[in-house]
Amino acid sequence: MTLPMTKAARQARITELLSRQPVRSQPELAKLLAESNLEVTQATLSRDLDELGALKLRAEDGSLVYALPGEGGGRIPPARLGTGESPAARLHRIAEELLVSAESSANLVIVRTPPGAAQFLASAIDHASYESILGTVAGDDTILVISRDPQGGSVVAEALLRTADRRT
Numbered sequence: 001m002t003l004p005m006t007k008a009a010r011q012a013r014i015t016e017l018l019s020r021q022p023v024r025s026q027p028e029l030a031k032l033l034a035e036s037n038l039e040v041t042q043a044t045l046s047r048d049l050d051e052l053g054a055l056k057l058r059a060e061d062g063s064l065v066y067a068l069p070g071e072g073g074g075r076i077p078p079a080r081l082g083t084g085e086s087p088a089a090r091l092h093r094i095a096e097e098l099l100v101s102a103e104s105s106a107n108l109v110i111v112r113t114p115p116g117a118a119q120f121l122a123s124a125i126d127h128a129s130y131e132s133i134l135g136t137v138a139g140d141d142t143i144l145v146i147s148r149d150p151q152g153g154s155v156v157a158e159a160l161l162r163t164a165d166r167r168t
Contacts (some may be wrong), residue, residue, distance in 0.1 A: 010038055011048050015068060018054065019123070022065040029066070091128040094121055095164035098141030102145075102160045109145040111160060118143045125160075132156055 012037055014029065023029045026045050033040055042046070049066065056064045074149045098121045100112040113121050122138035125145065133156060134146040 007048075010040065010044075011052055013038055014048055014052060014129050017122075018042075018066050018068050022059055022063070024065050087124070087127040089127065091124040094124045095160065099160060099164035099166065100136055102157040102166075104147075104157040105148040107150050107153050109147065109153050109157045109160065111143040111145055113141050113143065115141045117141065130156075130159070132159070 013033060017029065023032065026049070030040055030042070030045055033045075050110075052068055054066045054068055057067045059065045060127050072131075072157060076148070097104050098113045098117045100114065102109055102111045111118075111121065111166070116159060118138040122136040122143045124143075125133065125136050127141070130150055132152055136146070136147045137144040145153075145156055145160070147153050
């Protein structure tokens with residue numbers, strides 16, 4: 001799939017790449033973007049990383065890798081970088097830290113997070129690929145989760161709360 005060459009699309013792809021795999025350098029990131037049909041100059045890539053708040057942190061193997069702000073405004077702990085965790089395990093970890101509440105009505109679920117964390121949690125929900133979830137829309141501290149089942153909101157809300165160990 002070719003993404004439109006907009007700043008938002010480019011930064012979204014950078015965010016996705018950095019959250020899925022360890023990236024050690026700007027040339028490595030530029031190569032990964034090129035594989036996604038996104039050609040960028042070093043200057044543009046540098047600006048994007050700066051605007052996204054990317055930092056270089058030490059991974060478990062001792063190498064320096066790019067990390068983005070997350071988990072409620074903190075930084076991704078180095079021990080969690082490049083661990084290759086599954087999308088479900090990633091959702092569990094992130095939901096434990098960020099999911100404040102989940103309430104449903106019909107096929108809709110409103111999930112609350114700390115300020116600035118909704119997009120991070122929504123991305124984890126989307127990547128977990130739950131069959132019962134049609135999709136998410138994230139704001140600053142609120143996520144709208146849409147269930148495929150017209151009356152499935154309560155089931156999805158309970159599943160998210162269980163994933164975050166809030167209620168069983």
